[in-house]
Amino acid sequence: MKTVIKAENLQKIYKMGDNLVKAVDGVSLNVFEGEYLVIMGPSGSGKSTLMHLMGCLDKPTAGEIYIGDVAVSKLNDAQLARVRSKMIGFVFQQFNLLPRLTALENVELPMIYAKVPRETRKKRAKELLTLVGLQDRMHHRPTQLSGGQMQRVAIARALANEPQIILADEPTGNLDSKSGEEVLKIFSELHDRGLTIIVVTHDPEIAELGERVIHMRDGRIVSQEVRASVGNV
């Protein structure tokens, strides 16, 4: 099994006032290609921080992360941006769509930074919105969409540059159960197509869907259960 993300003894320490907070404290983890990984834990367990580190949004205080074969600490800002652009798609609890842009423009945004030509960009953005079932909502702004629709736009955006990995932070946290189920269904479909899915959540129901579930507490991995055979940690 090929490893897409490898974390080695990761540490992330924040300074909160006078206190040092060890958000992630010595985490080692392999994520395999095509795996559906769920990271669970109570709030403050460091799971979101771990996700940010794996998504190259933040740099660890100590330890190393490899995306594919590339050591993240060796990358400069522009190279990190390229990794985020090409390899990783983010889905957030707050959707994080840009309010002034239409659904279509939001999906186009990552492709603008990846320098995809205009025509290809438009075509692909339309395809992706169709894929998530929003073909008749393309020119709506986020305020004109429901939560479930916004999250589906966000997923389409995450898929824009054909990343290997989808990182989702509480993707259903702000949704009613029906919309949540729709979103999770899309994740399963993407997983079936071979994408690596990493979901951070505290919802045990979502954990049911994962092939492997990791439990975190106080910045450490406390346990993991493997539900399908995907190799070893």
Added chain:
Amino acid sequence: MFKEAFKSIAANKLRTTLSMIGIIIGVAAVIAVVSVAEGTSQSIKQQLSTIGSNLILISPGFARGGGGRVSTAFSDLLTKEDAERIAQMSPSLAYVTPIQQGNFIVQYERQNTMSTVLAAYSAIFKMMNLNLFDGDYFTEEDEIARRRVAIIGKEIASELFPNGDAVGKTIRITSQNTRQNFKIIGVLEKSGNLLFLNPDRSIIIPFSSAEQRVFRRSYVSSIVAQAQSEQLAAQAVTEIDAVLYSKFQDTERYRIVSQDAMLQTINQTMALLSFMLGSIAGISLLVGGIGIMNIMLVTVTERTREIGVRKAVGASRRHILLQFLLESIILTLVAGIIGVGVGLALSRAIALVGSIQTAVTPLVIIIAVSVSIAVGVTFGVFPAMKAAKLNPVEALRYE
């Protein structure tokens, strides 16, 4: 990228407009001020080129106004003989004429008007490039014979002779203690103001005819000389100075100003004036720039989360920097263009209301627009850098 920048700017119309006002005022003020200075200097240069070249004006010096008296020009220093001596002693000169100048009431039948009466040798027409509209110049013979003949300006002619038949008529020049009849033999073309003289409102008569009859004094108002060539102008000034110094033994008692020197003085004055006024206008640009910086900082803070999202989907620091820089540049560029428009309108209005010439050169517009862009870059770079350096995780958490 441009489209997005425009969108963001357009999203806050009121705020955008207010923040642009400083730049608009600054640019408009610069354009207007420079157009006035440029126009004035152009019109003076135009006059100087019309008036005939290489002229040298010799006038009496100023008496020092000691003891509360205002300093006034000596009126009893230069004489016709000085003019003659200068003509003899200065080989670099082509022509020299003494000038008597004064304001008189001029009368024809029942019509009368105020006019400048200028008494000079016949060379004055050649020296000052005065062209005839009708009739003839007076000649040296008229001068020698002290004939009572006059050449009148176009405006005086049309006031006294609305039917346009001035030549051949006799006018009366009147002052407190004199009334003299002169026959009109020529009318000058319209020329506009020529520095110290407005020929359109003047009557020119032979010096000898006027000397005792009209002015009744033996001192002259000034002496005008013309050098043979541009190269000889400086030499001529030295020669004239030698003649006058040998008479007065005091450089305070006479002044010699060449056309070249006049031009230089005017250019210097105008350059200084435009620089000073331009600097004041420049302060407005500075203040406007600070306003832009302020608004961009607010924008960056407001859009912290947006910046985080953009970074998460693949924007590098450079992308964010360019985006915000582009926004501030577009802001100042648009303000600059509006400012140029307002400045042009202002300069037109000044020309109409103040009846002075204004001129806007393309260079001024190019400079104004470039300065606007420079202001956008200068004051946009700090907020844009602030935006680019935001940590994506913290930016995403920002509420």
